[in-house]
Amino acid sequence: MLDRYTFTVNGEQRDVVAEADTPLLTVLRNTLRLKAAKFGCGTGLCGACFVLVDGYPTPSCDTPVWAAAGKRIVTAEGLSARDAPHPLQQAFLQEQAAQCGYCISGILISAAALLQADPAPDEQAVVTALDRNLCRCGAQGRIVRAVLRAADRQGERR
Amino acid sequence: MNHDVARPAAAGDLPPDLAANPRLASWLTIESGRVLVRVGKVELGQGILTAMAAIAAEELDLPPERIVVVSADTAVSPDEGVTAGSMSVAAAGSALRQACAEARALMLAAAARTAGLDPAGLSVADGVICDAAGQQLTSYWELADQVSLDVDATGEAVPRPSRRPGEGSTSAGTLPRLDLPDKIFGRPRFIHDLELPGMVHGRVIRPAQRGARLVGVPGEPLRGLSGVLGTVCDGSFLGVVAEQEDTAERAARALASAAVWQGAADLPDEQDLPAYLRGQPAETTLVHCVGQGGVGGTEGVRHSATYSRPYLAHASLAPSCGIARWSASGELTVWTHSQGIFGLRRAIAQATSLDVDQIRVRHVEGAGCYGHNAADDAAFDAVLLARSVPDRPVRVQWSRRDELGWAPFGSAMVAEVSATLGGDGRVADWSCQVWSHGHTARPGYAGNPGLLAAADLEKPLDLPASIDPPAGNGGGTSRNAVPGYDFPRQRITAHRLLTMPIRTSALRSLGAHVNVFAIESFMDELAAMAGRDPVEYRLAHLADERARAVLEQAADAASWGGTRSPGRGRGIGYARYKNRSAYCAAVAEVEAVHEVRVRRLVLAVDVGRVIDDDGVRNQIEGGAIQATSWTLKERVRFDRAGITSTDWESYPILRFSEVPRVDVHVLARQHEPSLGAGEAAQGPVAAAIANALFDAIGVRVRDLPLTAEHVVAAMAS
Ligand code: FES
Numbered sequence: 001m002l003d004r005y006t007f008t009v010n011g012e013q014r015d016v017v018a019e020a021d022t023p024l025l026t027v028l029r030n031t032l033r034l035k036a037a038k039f040g041c042g043t044g045l046c047g048a049c050f051v052l053v054d055g056y057p058t059p060s061c062d063t064p065v066w067a068a069a070g071k072r073i074v075t076a077e078g079l080s081a082r083d084a085p086h087p088l089q090q091a092f093l094q095e096q097a098a099q100c101g102y103c104i105s106g107i108l109i110s111a112a113a114l115l116q117a118d119p120a121p122d123e124q125a126v127v128t129a130l131d132r133n134l135c136r137c138g139a140q141g142r143i144v145r146a147v148l149r150a151a152d153r154q155g156e157r158r
Numbered sequence: 159m160n161h162d163v164a165r166p167a168a169a170g171d172l173p174p175d176l177a178a179n180p181r182l183a184s185w186l187t188i189e190s191g192r193v194l195v196r197v198g199k200v201e202l203g204q205g206i207l208t209a210m211a212a213i214a215a216e217e218l219d220l221p222p223e224r225i226v227v228v229s230a231d232t233a234v235s236p237d238e239g240v241t242a243g244s245m246s247v248a249a250a251g252s253a254l255r256q257a258c259a260e261a262r263a264l265m266l267a268a269a270a271r272t273a274g275l276d277p278a279g280l281s282v283a284d285g286v287i288c289d290a291a292g293q294q295l296t297s298y299w300e301l302a303d304q305v306s307l308d309v310d311a312t313g314e315a316v317p318r319p320s321r322r323p324g325e326g327s328t329s330a331g332t333l334p335r336l337d338l339p340d341k342i343f344g345r346p347r348f349i350h351d352l353e354l355p356g357m358v359h360g361r362v363i364r365p366a367q368r369g370a371r372l373v374g375v376p377g378e379p380l381r382g383l384s385g386v387l388g389t390v391c392d393g394s395f396l397g398v399v400a401e402q403e404d405t406a407e408r409a410a411r412a413l414a415s416a417a418v419w420q421g422a423a424d425l426p427d428e429q430d431l432p433a434y435l436r437g438q439p440a441e442t443t444l445v446h447c448v449g450q451g452g453v454g455g456t457e458g459v460r461h462s463a464t465y466s467r468p469y470l471a472h473a474s475l476a477p478s479c480g481i482a483r484w485s486a487s488g489e490l491t492v493w494t495h496s497q498g499i500f501g502l503r504r505a506i507a508q509a510t511s512l513d514v515d516q517i518r519v520r521h522v523e524g525a526g527c528y529g530h531n532a533a534d535d536a537a538f539d540a541v542l543l544a545r546s547v548p549d550r551p552v553r554v555q556w557s558r559r560d561e562l563g564w565a566p567f568g569s570a571m572v573a574e575v576s577a578t579l580g581g582d583g584r585v586a587d588w589s590c591q592v593w594s595h596g597h598t599a600r601p602g603y604a605g606n607p608g609l610l611a612a613a614d615l616e617k618p619l620d621l622p623a624s625i626d627p628p629a630g631n632g633g634g635t636s637r638n639a640v641p642g643y644d645f646p647r648q649r650i651t652a653h654r655l656l657t658m659p660i661r662t663s664a665l666r667s668l669g670a671h672v673n674v675f676a677i678e679s680f681m682d683e684l685a686a687m688a689g690r691d692p693v694e695y696r697l698a699h700l701a702d703e704r705a706r707a708v709l710e711q712a713a714d715a716a717s718w719g720g721t722r723s724p725g726r727g728r729g730i731g732y733a734r735y736k737n738r739s740a741y742c743a744a745v746a747e748v749e750a751v752h753e754v755r756v757r758r759l760v761l762a763v764d765v766g767r768v769i770d771d772d773g774v775r776n777q778i779e780g781g782a783i784q785a786t787s788w789t790l791k792e793r794v795r796f797d798r799a800g801i802t803s804t805d806w807e808s809y810p811i812l813r814f815s816e817v818p819r820v821d822v823h824v825l826a827r828q829h830e831p832s833l834g835a836g837e838a839a840q841g842p843v844a845a846a847i848a849n850a851l852f853d854a855i856g857v858r859v860r861d862l863p864l865t866a867e868h869v870v871a872a873m874a875s
């Protein structure tokens with residue numbers, strides 16, 4: 001049965017009409033046309049679809065839309081402020097931290113949550129924070145370096 | 159990226175891809191203020207578009223921002239076959255470089271004619287053509303309408319010598335990847351993100367078991383679901399189309415639980431793959447035979463061992479996706495992340511009885527692809543479903559389950575190696591036999607469309623046993639089966655199976671992964687028997703200076719002779735990919751407690767002339783990490799009825815916490831031709847890890863992956 005659900009996405013309030021158990025990922029990608037979150041497995045096991053739900057990295061493929069109602073959702077599109085890329089995005093560009101890039105949106109979400117909680121993580125903390133994200137291309141080394149670089153930059157700014 | 163290759167030696171000597179598509183206009187179009195560049199090769203996450211932009215920019219004396227690389231499209235792009243293997247960049251790069259050089263020469267000639275000057279005295283900066291005094295004469299943009307590129311390449315223009323990075327050039331080495339900003343800012347870029355006007359969604363319900371035929375779909379499983387546009391049932395092919403993706407998903411689930419299937423293939427026993435592989439009918443090839451007196455008859459100590467790997471999945475992070483639209487008049491357009499859009503077009507034509515001219519296939523980027531995965535199959539699924547809704551593009555998204563269960567796999571393999579050690583401890587003779595399914599089943603192979611769904615149709619087009627690329631392309635089963643060492647007597651035999659219960663096709667490095675794993679593990683076993691150090695023992699059998707250099711460099715950088723931390727082991731592996739491409743040596747440091755962990759990999763590579771140092775490193779790092787994943791964890795699981803490893807829990811790959819530190823040393827050989835880097839690390843890394851494991855725990859594990867289960871089994875035997 002179709003119902004109306006309301007939540008904020010990247011700071012804006014959105015109303016959608018959907019079946020209660022439609023995955024949040026489908027709503028984000030197809031209804032709201034936000035394509036950053038990717039479909040990778042549909043079962044919460046790869047991290048490609050991660051978004052922040054009230055600040056926590058969450059598999060949107062595995063979150064029914066009813067469970068997102070009233071929450072604050074942030075996708076990788078919403079990480080950069082108007083005109084200013086997120087330090088993570090800058091660092092990923094500088095490190096050229098990707099091969100195909102399909103895993104990157106989800107990884108940025110996990111990394112953003114980490115830097116929020118721990119602005120100066122060490123390598124071990126980064127690895128732990130990204131352990132639910134898969135990258136099949138083997139770009140992990142660069143990705144970890146990019147996250148550490150972003151943390152450094154944030155540190156310098158303070 | 160290595161896109162620089164030997165340039166044409168003389169006028170008229172065109173790079174092969176340009177000779178096959180000589181019309182300059184098919185490679186580039188000069189417009190006002192920008193140049194559109196078209197290549198037949200496609201972006202697979204390896205940065206090819208960036209490399210092409212860099213080459214065109216360099217050859218035309220333009221800043222890279224002025225170059226637009228158009229995605230491959232059968233309607234406009236030159237046919238350059240399949241994009242596979244690291245040499246694809248070189249092939250497209252040399253053709254494009256020559257085409258751009260010719261276009262530049264035509265422009266300069268026209269400018270010179272008008273001004274009554276000698277073209278040799280003219281120069282170009284940012285598209286503006288100047289005379290020797292620096293006086294502006296005209297520009298590419300002004301001349302675009304007057305100079306026709308609708309002419310064939312002649313080979314007369316000679317590409318200018320490449321300027322080194324740091325000399326103010328626009329080489330690929332300094333150009334960041336053009337595709338990354340979209341991917342890092344979450345902008346739509348992948349085929350999965352494509353939205354076309356009127357697009358609807360399709361799903362395919364694959365058989366419950368391998369080889370099962372559809373009996374029927376009783377009842378009305380779709381009753382009550384609104385928004386379903388129709389189902390397609392043709393033989394055992396079953397699919398559904400709906401307005402919304404969500405509805406297509408629900409409908410597919412309902413159909414899957416209602417459908418009745420009958421029969422099943424009898425898959426081999428996964429616990430005894432080596433015996434299965436050896437017992438099948440096969441095509442046997444003597445790959446290499448040298449030395450007087452044959453092998454086995456030599457005096458000395460004899461040793462034999464058998465190595466194997468299971469089937470491996472490509473396991474792209476994105477399940478495959480394809481989109482197709484039939485016009486009411488029967489024209490077909492397909493959007494795909496296939497590695498070979500022209501081959502796919504021919505295969506679709508064959509399977510649908512359309513004319514190739516009625517089909518247009520367009521490439522859109524997918525996730526990283528490490529060989530022939532389900533991209534082509536998903537595209538053909540879309541073709542079959544879209545026929546039922548003319549003028550509407552139908553997007554088919556495969557599930558993770560189908561991607562891991564139905565895409566082609568890299569073949570399981572077994573290699574049996576024997577050697578005789580002479581009195582001096584040196585290898586006196588060496589023989590190897592390897593058994594494998596074929597390593598290619600790309601669309602069009604063996605005269606068949608080679609598309610999964612085509613085999614399920616009422617009038618099926620079967621999937622025959624996969625074949626191997628010819629020896630001239632490096633072979634498949636036999637790839638790297640010939641050891642690169644100076645053994646006086648050698649006999650190498652390859653057996654390609656003529657049966658294929660589990661579909662196999664190209665996976666990064668083809669047979670080289672197992673063959674190098676076997677050769678390099680066995681070299682360590684022989685070194686131990688001879689009481690010699692593994693590095694020194696290899697060097698004693700290697701005259702090739704470049705081979706010696708990578709081995710020595712890797713050993714040095716990894717402090718080979720130094721002490722190891724307690725509980726850790728160190729091992730080395732080496733190969734020259736395809737016996738004629740990149741040289742690579744790897745040293746692994748592993749720890750084995752409850753499971754095998756690779757802590758560090760040190761690699762030394764020689765890929766000839768290096769144009770883009772970071773590109774080479776990125777490919778070697780990625781290859782080394784993926785090879786670590788194959789070697790430690792990966793194994794396609796199945797029972798008699800079908801594949802059972804259909805999610806990330808049953809088909810685990812390496813996670814962030816398991817990724818080793820990787821150091822890459824690139825040995826520059828600026829006077830040698832560039833060689834592909836993408837596949838060089840796969841075999842050496844596998845062997846280095848197995849050898850390090852032996853060093854750590856004294857157990858020789860010869861069956862991949864190096865899981866606790868296999869380690870325990872090796873201890874017991
Ligand atoms: S798609 Fe959501 S975790 Fe894989």
Ligand code: FES
Pocket residue numbers: 098099100101102103104134135136137138139203475525526
């Ligand atoms: S870059 Fe391809 S999956 Fe991570």
